[in-house]
Amino acid sequence: MTLKCGLLGETLGHSYSPRIHAYLGDYDYRLYEISRENVEDFILHGDWNGLNVTIPYKKVAASLCDELSDIAKSLGSVNTIVKRDGKLFGYNTDYYGFRSMVLETGIDISGKKALILGTGGTGVTVQKVLSELGAEVVPISRHGENNYDNIGKHSDAVLVVNATPVGMYPKNGVSPLDLRRIPACECVLDVIYNPMRTELILQAEALGLKYKSGLHMLVAQAKYSSERFQNKKISDDSVTFIENSLTNELENIILIGMPGSGKSVVAQALGQCLHRLVIETDTEIVKNTGMTIPEIFEKSGEKEFRRLETAEMEASGKLSERIISTGGGVVTREENYPLLHQNGIIVWLERDTSKLPTDGRPISQKSNLNELYEKRKPMYERFADIRVSNDGTVSETVEKIIQEIEGRVK
Numbered sequence: 001m002t003l004k005c006g007l008l009g010e011t012l013g014h015s016y017s018p019r020i021h022a023y024l025g026d027y028d029y030r031l032y033e034i035s036r037e038n039v040e041d042f043i044l045h046g047d048w049n050g051l052n053v054t055i056p057y058k059k060v061a062a063s064l065c066d067e068l069s070d071i072a073k074s075l076g077s078v079n080t081i082v083k084r085d086g087k088l089f090g091y092n093t094d095y096y097g098f099r100s101m102v103l104e105t106g107i108d109i110s111g112k113k114a115l116i117l118g119t120g121g122t123g124v125t126v127q128k129v130l131s132e133l134g135a136e137v138v139p140i141s142r143h144g145e146n147n148y149d150n151i152g153k154h155s156d157a158v159l160v161v162n163a164t165p166v167g168m169y170p171k172n173g174v175s176p177l178d179l180r181r182i183p184a185c186e187c188v189l190d191v192i193y194n195p196m197r198t199e200l201i202l203q204a205e206a207l208g209l210k211y212k213s214g215l216h217m218l219v220a221q222a223k224y225s226s227e228r229f230q231n232k233k234i235s236d237d238s239v240t241f242i243e244n245s246l247t248n249e250l251e252n253i254i255l256i257g258m259p260g261s262g263k264s265v266v267a268q269a270l271g272q273c274l275h276r277l278v279i280e281t282d283t284e285i286v287k288n289t290g291m292t293i294p295e296i297f298e299k300s301g302e303k304e305f306r307r308l309e310t311a312e313m314e315a316s317g318k319l320s321e322r323i324i325s326t327g328g329g330v331v332t333r334e335e336n337y338p339l340l341h342q343n344g345i346i347v348w349l350e351r352d353t354s355k356l357p358t359d360g361r362p363i364s365q366k367s368n369l370n371e372l373y374e375k376r377k378p379m380y381e382r383f384a385d386i387r388v389s390n391d392g393t394v395s396e397t398v399e400k401i402i403q404e405i406e407g408r409v410k
Helices: 017-024 036-045 058-064 070-075 094-105 121-132 199-206 215-230 237-250 263-274 281-289 293-317 336-341 369-383 394-408
Strands: 004-009 028-033 050-053 080-084 087-091 113-117 136-140 159-162 187-190 210-212 252-256 277-280 322-325 344-350 386-389
Touching: 004 017, 004 036, 017 028, 017 215, 017 237, 036 058, 050 058, 050 215, 058 087, 070 087, 070 121, 080 215, 087 215, 094 121, 094 187, 094 210, 094 215, 113 121, 121 136, 121 159, 187 199, 199 210, 199 336, 215 237, 252 263, 263 277, 263 322, 263 394, 277 281, 281 293, 281 322, 293 322, 293 336, 336 344, 336 369, 344 369, 344 394, 386 394
Parallel strands: 004 028, 004 050, 113 136, 113 159, 159 187, 187 210, 252 322, 252 344, 277 322, 344 386
Antiparallel strands: 050 080, 080 087
16 A cells, blocks of 8 residues: 655645655655644544644644654654554654754764754754754844844854744845854854755855755655654665755756857757756846847946846746856856855856857957956856866767766765
């Protein structure tokens, strides 16, 4: 008999859980969006064998279970239920997911101060894990004894954990904390997994700190849930494998490079090869304004075009699983980098300047291409995760890009 499992919540939207569980076992995994007035009946009488439970139902799930694991009991919160012999058994696998996340960083937190941003259900789970690992835990809330106004008194903290929804899709680009206020910080953990790199994580990366985003926690807790669904042990190595596979599947591939370097053609070929939607940012700008790029430059100037370009980076950069072909000058505005990097791997397409066409490209037509390249080269280097030559065939370039990307996540 095929097990019937799934994720229970009020509003689930686009969840990664079905993808994750497809890696973990051969069982049916669905999304169950159930209203508050019907959730109790669904938990008690629904046609399912195993459930993951997300907000706002973790507390009610705990109250309806016949038996709770010690961890679920201590937290008063259940995110995994298994139906067995007519009884409901409740577990909290978020605990194991976050513990795996901490251990993955390799940071020794024993005897050191850790700040937890947020005091909700996730924050309570984080507190339990870190306390058991020997940390001096300081919860930070908006109005409590330790808050964002006086957080400077904890500038000796070595770990910062974001257990709030601040920075989560679709409200990307905001952070609960400026990490420069915590100069002793060595590591940052964010339980958010969409975007893949929140504003907080982007700052940690820029400061050279250790960091981990929430995708690892999501996969690790799913692994522990799946073990309970199937009543069998799953290798811990599966967490890294699935996390890397999902990163490869979900991360946007963003092409940057000089005007005429072949970004549009390569993007279309990549899209066909990987079965992904392609976004041409210049095309989107034309569509939104009703003017061609030369017309925008002529009517409003380059400054206005760059503003429109950044607005398009903000919109397209929030998405996942896209191929994004950018304009040649996207690197001239530093604010475009986090917009693209939050969910993407950035590929610099390089092509000999003698092969660059100029038709329909206002900047190229009025510039010496060699001088323009030398000016922009450090900007492309700053943005790029990968550099790939496009002096050969399109198929050769596509193959190189895929090889480089797959190599990064192994």
